[in-house]
Amino acid sequence: MQIAVLLYDRFTALDAIGPYEVLSRLPGAELVFVAEQPGPVAADTGMLALSAGAIGDVPHPDIVLVPGGPGQEAQMDDGPVHEWLRKADAASSWTTSVCTGSLILAAAGVLAGRRATSHWLALERLREFGARPTVARVVIDGKYVTAAGVSAGIDMALGLSARIAGTPTAQAIQLMMEYAPQPPLNAGTPFTAPPGLVSRMRMRSRHPQRVE
Amino acid sequence: MQIAVLLYDRFTALDAIGPYEVLSRLPGAELVFVAEQPGPVAADTGMLALSAGAIGDVPHPDIVLVPGGPGQEAQMDDGPVHEWLRKADAASSWTTSVCTGSLILAAAGVLAGRRATSHWLALERLREFGARPTVARVVIDGKYVTAAGVSAGIDMALGLSARIAGTPTAQAIQLMMEYAPQPPLNAGTPFTAPPGLVSRMRMRSRHPQRVE
Numbered sequence: 432m433q434i435a436v437l438l439y440d441r442f443t444a445l446d447a448i449g450p451y452e453v454l455s456r457l458p459g460a461e462l463v464f465v466a467e468q469p470g471p472v473a474a475d476t477g478m479l480a481l482s483a484g485a486i487g488d489v490p491h492p493d494i495v496l497v498p499g500g501p502g503q504e505a506q507m508d509d510g511p512v513h514e515w516l517r518k519a520d521a522a523s524s525w526t527t528s529v530c531t532g533s534l535i536l537a538a539a540g541v542l543a544g545r546r547a548t549s550h551w552l553a554l555e556r557l558r559e560f561g562a563r564p565t566v567a568r569v570v571i572d573g574k575y576v577t578a579a580g581v582s583a584g585i586d587m588a589l590g591l592s593a594r595i596a597g598t599p600t601a602q603a604i605q606l607m608m609e610y611a612p613q614p615p616l617n618a619g620t621p622f623t624a625p626p627g628l629v630s631r632m633r634m635r636s637r638h639p640q641r642v643e
Numbered sequence: 644m645q646i647a648v649l650l651y652d653r654f655t656a657l658d659a660i661g662p663y664e665v666l667s668r669l670p671g672a673e674l675v676f677v678a679e680q681p682g683p684v685a686a687d688t689g690m691l692a693l694s695a696g697a698i699g700d701v702p703h704p705d706i707v708l709v710p711g712g713p714g715q716e717a718q719m720d721d722g723p724v725h726e727w728l729r730k731a732d733a734a735s736s737w738t739t740s741v742c743t744g745s746l747i748l749a750a751a752g753v754l755a756g757r758r759a760t761s762h763w764l765a766l767e768r769l770r771e772f773g774a775r776p777t778v779a780r781v782v783i784d785g786k787y788v789t790a791a792g793v794s795a796g797i798d799m800a801l802g803l804s805a806r807i808a809g810t811p812t813a814q815a816i817q818l819m820m821e822y823a824p825q826p827p828l829n830a831g832t833p834f835t836a837p838p839g840l841v842s843r844m845r846m847r848s849r850h851p852q853r854v855e
Binding site (some may be wrong): 453461463471479534551582589599615617620 | 645655656657659660663664675683692694695756762780781792794795806810813815819820823828829830832833835837840841
């Protein structure tokens with residue numbers, strides 16, 4: 432089972448590494464990082480890079496995963512990455528994203544008519560590309576599985592693991608990574624965070640959008 | 644504020660990247676990955692490597708962070724890494740670990756007499772090095788902050804961020820990474836996972852130990 436994680440300049444590392452940590456533990460999994468330009472790909476902080484192979488070398492992965500990050504804006508135009516996504520999606524068992532990765536999938540045309548989620552600040556933009564923005568941490572519509580912002584990729588990957596390999600295998604992965612989260616604060620969604628903080632982030636965002 | 648994340652062959656990527664994603668967002672943070680041998684350091688899956696600088700180039704970080712992983716076993720003997728940890732700890736504001744990273748800190752001698760946690764399968768081993776095993780997701784004893792297995796590093800880093808930069812800053816980081824986890828299964832601790840699974844993991848572990 433081949434899993435291809437698309438990287439691009441200024442991706443958010445946890446978007447990719449959360450699901451990697453889960454999905455790479457599935458029996459028979461071969462997880463590869465791929466990019467339009469093979470080599471080191473810098474994350475959004477500039478403090479970390481991951482090595483990637485070439486998208487052309489992985490034409491038909493079983494699972495496609497697109498992380499988000501501020502670099503997503505530069506991945507919205509048609510070109511080799513979108514072509515790869517469309518071809519990979521045509522043969523994939525699962526096409527997935529984390530955070531604003533869903534905007535890239537949608538821009539490539541593979542989420543038309545699908546329910547999908549994204550980072551809360553970007554969710555409404557899915558509509559521009561014919562997808563149906565859905566407020567949920569993980570949205571499954573057929574083989575399309577999209578997760579909300581950054582950390583939601585861990586939940587997405589665990590749920591996907593249960594579907595692919597069965598609940599006992601997913602439970603074993605969860606126990607080994609001791610995934611029983613206890614956030615010390617309660618500001619993880621725009622519904623629970625201080626309203627002033629939510630407003631400031633919407634203002635600061637280059638794409639202030641309504642969240643349904 | 645310099646944050647040094649120690650890498651070594653066969654570390655677990657999420658142990659390092661979970662806290663990285665949080666701590667690198669702190670105002671003024673400069674997060675660097677360091678290793679005894681600079682260059683690419685392979686994670687435990689063999690499917691990912693992170694580039695590291697040399698430990699000798701970062702002698703006095705404000706925060707030291709040691710991730711865990713199966714490669715921890717090869718980091719238990721005294722030598723350049725332990726020497727670096729002791730010197731860095733002598734000047735650090737915070738000395739921290741995720742998962743079995745606490746065993747490395749303890750073996751280096753910096754957790755003597757301290758309450759600390761670790762991956763649930765390794766917790767009891769802390770006692771061999773004079774630390775006091777404590778069942779908790781995050782344990783804070785003075786400037787020593789240890790987290791339980793793998794994913795617990797995210798909770799640890801958020802709590803630490805609140806102490807360092809204040810609650811509003813930590814809330815902003817939590818909201819941007821949409822950290823409001825919803826695990827789709829409830830097997831994240833040995834107390835909630837199916838007992839048969841817990842038993843099998845204890846048997847399989849090379850270090851079957853009692854968890855208090």
